[in-house]
Amino acid sequence: MTRYLNLYWYFLIQRLKVLMEYRLSFILGASSTIVWQASSIAAVWIVMQKVPSLNGWNYDEVLLVYGLVTLSKSINHMFADNLWTLGRIYIRSGGFDRFLVRPIDPLFHLLADRFCQDGVGNFLVGLALVIKSSVDLGIDWTPSKLLVLIVGIVSGGFIFIALNLITCVSAFWIVDSVPVTRLVFDNHLFAQYPLSIYPKAIGILLTWVIPYGFASFYPASYVLGRDVGNIAWFGPFVAAFLLFIGYRFWQFGLKYYSGTGT
Amino acid sequence: MTVIEVKQLTKVFKIPKKEPGLSGAVKGLFHPQFQNKTAVNEINFQLDAGEIVGYIGVNGAGKSTTIKMLTGVLMPTSGSIEVLGRDPHKQRVDNAHDIGVVFGQRTQLWWDLALIESLNLIAKIYDVHPVKYKLMLDQFTETLELDELLKIPVRNMSLGQKMRSELAAALIHAPHVVYLDEPTIGLDLIVKERIRDFIKAQCISKEMTVILTTHDLGDIEELCQRVIIIDDGRIIYDGPIETIKKRFGKFREITFETVEDVKKLDLPNGTEMLSTDDHKVQIRFDRTVSTASKVAAAVMNQIEVRDFSLSEPELSDIVKQIYNGALEREAR
Amino acid sequence: MIRTARRNLSVYSAILAMIPKQFMAYQLWFWISLVLSVISMAILVYFWRAIYANTSTISGLAQNQTINYILLAFIFMPLTSNDLIWEFGSNLREGTIIHHLLRPINFQGMNYAQMLGGLLTRLILQIPMAVVAVFIFGLRFPTDLSTWLAFLVSALLGFTVMFFFNWFLACFTFYTTEIWGLGVLVDGMTFFLSGALVPLVMMPEWIRNIVLSIPFAQALAVPVSLLTGITPLSDAPLVWFIQVLWILGMWIISTLFFRVAVRKITVQGG
Numbered sequence: 028m029t030r031y032l033n034l035y036w037y038f039l040i041q042r043l044k045v046l047m048e049y050r051l052s053f054i055l056g057a058s059s060t061i062v063w064q065a066s067s068i069a070a071v072w073i074v075m076q077k078v079p080s081l082n083g084w085n086y087d088e089v090l091l092v093y094g095l096v097t098l099s100k101s102i103n104h105m106f107a108d109n110l111w112t113l114g115r116i117y118i119r120s121g122g123f124d125r126f127l128v129r130p131i132d133p134l135f136h137l138l139a140d141r142f143c144q145d146g147v148g149n150f151l152v153g154l155a156l157v158i159k160s161s162v163d164l165g166i167d168w169t170p171s172k173l174l175v176l177i178v179g180i181v182s183g184g185f186i187f188i189a190l191n192l193i194t195c196v197s198a199f200w201i202v203d204s205v206p207v208t209r210l211v212f213d214n215h216l217f218a219q220y221p222l223s224i225y226p227k228a229i230g231i232l233l234t235w236v237i238p239y240g241f242a243s244f245y246p247a248s249y250v251l252g253r254d255v256g257n258i259a260w261f262g263p264f265v266a267a268f269l270l271f272i273g274y275r276f277w278q279f280g281l282k283y284y285s286g287t288g289t
Numbered sequence: 290m291t292v293i294e295v296k297q298l299t300k301v302f303k304i305p306k307k308e309p310g311l312s313g314a315v316k317g318l319f320h321p322q323f324q325n326k327t328a329v330n331e332i333n334f335q336l337d338a339g340e341i342v343g344y345i346g347v348n349g350a351g352k353s354t355t356i357k358m359l360t361g362v363l364m365p366t367s368g369s370i371e372v373l374g375r376d377p378h379k380q381r382v383d384n385a386h387d388i389g390v391v392f393g394q395r396t397q398l399w400w401d402l403a404l405i406e407s408l409n410l411i412a413k414i415y416d417v418h419p420v421k422y423k424l425m426l427d428q429f430t431e432t433l434e435l436d437e438l439l440k441i442p443v444r445n446m447s448l449g450q451k452m453r454s455e456l457a458a459a460l461i462h463a464p465h466v467v468y469l470d471e472p473t474i475g476l477d478l479i480v481k482e483r484i485r486d487f488i489k490a491q492c493i494s495k496e497m498t499v500i501l502t503t504h505d506l507g508d509i510e511e512l513c514q515r516v517i518i519i520d521d522g523r524i525i526y527d528g529p530i531e532t533i534k535k536r537f538g539k540f541r542e543i544t545f546e547t548v549e550d551v552k553k554l555d556l557p558n559g560t561e562m563l564s565t566d567d568h569k570v571q572i573r574f575d576r577t578v579s580t581a582s583k584v585a586a587a588v589m590n591q592i593e594v595r596d597f598s599l600s601e602p603e604l605s606d607i608v609k610q611i612y613n614g615a616l617e618r619e620a621r
Numbered sequence: 622m623i624r625t626a627r628r629n630l631s632v633y634s635a636i637l638a639m640i641p642k643q644f645m646a647y648q649l650w651f652w653i654s655l656v657l658s659v660i661s662m663a664i665l666v667y668f669w670r671a672i673y674a675n676t677s678t679i680s681g682l683a684q685n686q687t688i689n690y691i692l693l694a695f696i697f698m699p700l701t702s703n704d705l706i707w708e709f710g711s712n713l714r715e716g717t718i719i720h721h722l723l724r725p726i727n728f729q730g731m732n733y734a735q736m737l738g739g740l741l742t743r744l745i746l747q748i749p750m751a752v753v754a755v756f757i758f759g760l761r762f763p764t765d766l767s768t769w770l771a772f773l774v775s776a777l778l779g780f781t782v783m784f785f786f787n788w789f790l791a792c793f794t795f796y797t798t799e800i801w802g803l804g805v806l807v808d809g810m811t812f813f814l815s816g817a818l819v820p821l822v823m824m825p826e827w828i829r830n831i832v833l834s835i836p837f838a839q840a841l842a843v844p845v846s847l848l849t850g851i852t853p854l855s856d857a858p859l860v861w862f863i864q865v866l867w868i869l870g871m872w873i874i875s876t877l878f879f880r881v882a883v884r885k886i887t888v889q890g891g
Binding site: 055056058063065066067069070073074075076077078079082127174206207209210213214217219220225226229237262282 | 649650653654656657660663665666668670671672673674675676679680715803806808809810812813816820823824825828854
């Protein structure tokens with residue numbers, strides 16, 4: 028385990044060295060995500076100047092939800108972005124075989140091979156939004172609220188990664204897994220706003236099927252003192268469950284790949 | 290000491306049968322049909338430590354399938370493989386520590402990293418002891434002349450530089466078994482020579498075992514004492530290069546330089562005229578039917594010959610014959 | 622112009638029909654991108670419905686007007702596409718620009734026809750999501766012919782404004798290779814600056830003035846406002862006039878910048 032941590036750190040350092048060389052791209056990449064987010068938030072701000080309530084949530088409360096999902100998303104964006112490229116870049120070219128010939132876990136290798144700097148933009152935006160909204164809302168921080176928040180962000184990040192993993196495994200069969208991953212990933216956009224504004228079906232989708240809701244809505248509800256019940260604490264269990272499924276599915280895909288050689 | 294042992298190794302692929310056209314594609318979606326393709330069919334061979342073996346065959350013969358199974362990437366359908374006492378698929382990680390692989394077309398180095406950074410990272414991945422690493426690095430820097438290359442990223446390297454770097458990367462962790470797939474492809478003669486010399490030297494000193502798959506028969510002739518030929522999933526030859534040349538090198542060529550242009554010649558049995566132009570006549574004869582002196586005498590009786598030369602059988606011709614089924618004909 | 626569009630269409634459909642496997646992959650992506658569009662539209666619709674939960678009008682707009690506007694802006698997004706910038710970037714890299722300049726046809730005109738063809742193809746591909754919008758989200762297209770006419774004229778004018786503006790931006794590719802980064806930044810801003818996220822009338826005046834002083838809104842917000850009736854038909858001539866002024870302005874600066882940029886590569890070699 029420590030060996031893998033050391034190794035990851037080394038991969039990361041190397042990657043950062045490369046990124047520093049391409050400084051302009053680095054900055055543009057990080058800024059482009061910031062610009063995208065700023066556009067959406069500006070729109071929300073303008074609208075909520077006129078109508079201060081979104082289904083009972085005020086502007087800062089909406090920002091908290093938005094910020095939390097962005098923060099969770101950024102964890103996936105920074106550390107697991109390479110999953111998207113499994114098919115298009117590694118399997119299509121045969122480069123994945125190199126991973127199988129090295130004495131480390133191929134999934135680890137795939138993840139460690141590329142830290143994505145664009146995710147840093149998302150991280151900064153998410154962090155800024157969560158901090159700004161918390162301060163403006165004057166939340167009374169109890170230890171349990173703080174815990175829910177941190178647990179929510181971390182487990183949210185793992186939920187994103189797990190769903191990303193589950194969908195990218197399709198690359199072992201169809202090579203281009205990007206459309207499949209997009210199909211699931213884009214649903215996180217629902218979670219940018221409080222789930223209560225959507226019809227029940229969507230709420231169920233985002234809680235029990237593609238559970239991005241645990242990255243933003245449930246932790247936010249708890250922190251804001253809204254009555255959500257114990258579901259606010261389910262995040263880590265959902266994340267663990269999905270990661271388990273994701274890894275088993277990955278092993279299944281790997282077995283298929285080594286059986287057919289694509 | 291046996292390093293690689295392959296017993297009754299078989300790989301069968303299920304290939305989807307595709308019908309042409311749009312309706313075929315739709316049918317394929319709902320009722321996919323499969324057919325079995327046996328890429329590797331119950332092959333057997335053994336490699337001892339220190340051997341350099343050439344593994345050759347036409348495209349689609351089963352070469353890369355075999356190598357993929359040996360390296361642990363592909364799971365066999367049946368049969369067994371033992372590399373250094375391990376099953377390469379079941380004990381993938383342990384096996385990986387002891388092997389080095391060069392895929393001729395695809396580099397394992399990181400595109401944007403300076404060579405030295407790539408090597409450092411690889412050394413970390415393979416858990417090479419720092420002292421050992423420094424030793425290997427110094428040695429390779431000298432023998433492969435990597436001094437100026439260490440600071441350059443792969444993307445800025447020429448093909449020859451890339452290949453030298455690739456070899457260093459594959460061997461930096463001192464593997465006992467090395468798989469080289471097309472290591473000299475696209476390289477000019479001088480670089481090829483250097484690389485061949487390097488590989489030879491490594492094997493003498495390191496007790497390294499090498500399997501070389503390549504279409505470049507010059508590599509084979511230079512490096513390998515033993516050749517395994519695979520065709521249509523089966524091994525059709527496994528033995529020294531010399532034997533092949535002797536057994537199948539039954540054709541020889543004599544090139545005559547003539548005073549006048551020759552149109553036609555009366556030739557003895559087992560001979561054929563390959564070409565005639567520009568005061569040169571090429572004649573090929575079957576050693577088992579005729580002799581060099583018989584052919585030379587026949588030709589010189591008919592025309593005035595200024596000079597002539599006799600050529601040895603080329604491995605590529607021999608291999609071509611074997612590909613064309615000469616072995617089977619021989620056996621009959 | 623129409624010939625180019627028709628040619629584009631028939632080429633695309635011929636390719637689609639001839640290659641089964643790619644056709645199948647296209648099918649997958651087609652359905653998936655439709656789902657992705659539905660997700661985006663759903664979020665927009667439910668967001669606005671929640672906003673209007675306790676209000677009947679915002680800035681004089683009723684819920685159905687706003688939602689119509691937002692959905693139509695989403696569907697007509699292709700009007701703001703900046704393919705030209707990417708084309709220039711790749712053309713330059715392949716050195717084909719010089720060839721184009723040597724030919725006796727109008728370079729700008731040829732590109733315009735190409736972009737227009739691309740636009741029409743894209744709009745046709747938007748039809749499925751328009752159908753979904755009508756049946757699931759309650760989008761109402763106007764039935765009045767004169768409204769449609771006014772919209773079409775305005776859309777074409779707005780598209781032309783964007784064409785020249787993109788031409789101007791594309792000239793930067795002659796000076797820098799980092800066009801990818803700039804392109805992505807512009808993309809990020811277009812969404813908001815085109816007026817797709819919020820109807821112009823709802824913006825505070827200072828923001829509205831900024832947005833109206835940049836060309837993006839002319840391509841999307843302006844025509845779609847006509848289509849939804851937010852801008853009354855009687856204002857159409859004025860709207861068109863302003864768009865024509867924009868076209869003139871953009872045409873002038875783009876042509877000038879282009880001439881300067883071309884001189885740079887023919888003199889310096891790029």
